[in-house]
Amino acid sequence: MTVHTTSPQFKQNAHEAIHDAPLQKALNNMRTGFIERRALAAAELPEFEALRDSARDIKKHTLQHLDLYLEAYEKKVIEAGGRVHFCRTPAEANAAVLSICKARGARTVTKGKSMISEEMGLNDVLLAEGINPIETDLGEYIIQLRGEIPSHIIAPAVHLNKEQVEADFRRVHTHLPRDRVLTEPTQLLTEARAVLRERFLAADVGITGANFLIAETGTSIIVTNEGNGDLTQTLPKVHIVLASLEKLVPTLEDVSQLLRVLARSATGQDMSVYTTLSTGPRRPGDVDGPEEYHVILLDNGRSAMVGGEFGDMLRCIRCGACMNHCPVYHAVGGHAYGWVYPGPMGAVLTPSLIGVDKAGHLPNASTFCGRCEAVCPVRIPLPKLMRHWREREFARHLTPAAFRSGLRLWAFFAKRPRLYRFATRIGMAGLGLIGKRRGRFKSLPLAGGWTNFRDMPAPQGPTFQARWAKEKRVR
């Protein structure tokens, strides 16, 4: 794996995130914006729930026949004059991108937003070869200036406040007047646009991601709100599309349905501002477009997920609704998850891609509140899949030893109802007496995880079953 992970230190990451005041300020905005806009967009479309069913079924069908659609897709890309590079690992994908760039003697590469690029760690690979990658999505541009990775799959800089962005622009854009005003988001946007405009024209290669790949036509689709993707892919001589296997969709008709749930789930928009379809390089007579068109199709463990316990995860269309609605994500932000994909979808996908031994915390750090599943446009049962990871961890003895012992002791009693009733009758009567005066405990042995942060209400005394048995004798 080329990208470093801090997922094993999830608890420490979370601790630091919780005590990071600017981060908490930025996260606080997430409790409303995205959520209200999605709810409104869903409510305005009577067929929204039916479209979610349809979106689920389209992706399900595609995954069941992925081999067929991959072959059909490649054939169409070749017919259109492009090339598909099947890559098993990030290393293979990086090598394929490098060889295309080197063949063109590329010095500057512009990039549209791509999570696959993050998975590959592509920017570092390009830099090491003397090629300058420039992120052109505003959020990606900001975090590139900061040397960070995205904290959200559609809003990469959502963890930042505008004051932080202003400081970064002043630090990096030293050729601009010092006394310029940069307090409003629109001023920041205008400055970024001006700086990036020069870069678009200088680029030798443009790299974008793909929201969908269409088997019927060999087309790749990107959706953006900034138009940066269009400039990235049409101005340079070479367009490289980075995508993973599960982006395949059979037909244009299918894509039109998926697009109707994608933006609504993500940002509450009916459609993203730009939906751009690319099929092969420039044809004779075309006024613009690249001379070469390549698709890097990354597997990175996904083909092994097809048909397995975590196969449903491959339906994901990367809208980000799960993290937008996740109370854990709201509390700790995306970086705490420690790898490319945060939030509930990351908690399921990351263990599949980098191993549950490294990412074991992620599927455990969920209250199973179910809000992610309730908003997922392709109805991925995220809590169920997280539970499946917990089952694998339990079976492989990766669950912490103290927790396992506690669970075993509890289960021993819970499986012996009469012993349990006897032990709890005495235990609770005792605890009830001790806690009677104050009604709660400020600390309790072995319950620090609870009482460090909140009181433990005292039990009322004798258990319900003890009192019921007594009352029944009276009745």
Add this chain to the structure above:
Amino acid sequence: MTAPARNVALFVTCLVDLFRPSVGFAAVKLVEDAGCRVSVPVQTCCGQPAYNAGDRADTRDLALQVMDAFEAYEYVVVPSGSCGGMIKKHYPELFAGEPDLARRADALAAKTYELVSFLTDVLGIERVDARFERAVTYHDSCSGLRELKIQEQPRKLLRTVAGLTIAEMPRSDVCCGFGGTFAVKYGEISNEIVERKTQDIAASGAPVLLAGDLGCLLNMAGKLSREGRTIEVRHVAEVLAGMTDAPPIGGTTAGAQR
């Protein structure tokens, strides 16, 4: 001639059994007042802690234990959306692929109901005979809300309690951060979530917080009292049954948290 009384088994839940028997008695009263006969089979836990810890073997044993003890009854009623959801939604998943056990799990699931939804959706109860002259705010516990679609039912019955008014909190559908063992395993994150919840509870202005799940209630009550807030916390069944003599959760005397 009146119809024979429905034969209801109360699955009281381990938390109510251990921490707050008064919720169990309130449930019994509500179900009996609705003309049912209530039994309490010997019981421990539905197995959810093991299930969510990835321990399938212990979960199976406990689920079988519940099936053995409860399947003879006409209905199983649970004063918790979480434990109710475990029996109703997850037992069938647990035994999927084992036809004999799956049939038993499906049959038990079909007759298991969360308390308030049993009263409204099954028995068609429109009102309760209770008085509580306070403003209350209601937290929608996650499993009840999203697994069992319980949202309007408790509010509908609460509106018939004499003297009671409902003051909704913002984001009543957002998790309180309990999550079973999550609250202990990831105590710091859980705390971050419940802190936001107590702010929303306070924003309602109501002096009383109600919900249908004791796990969430213990978490929220524990945080409210640690923060020194004097909001009274109770299970919704206590108010619906008019049984509010017991001190509130984490409190010592009725009407005062501290």
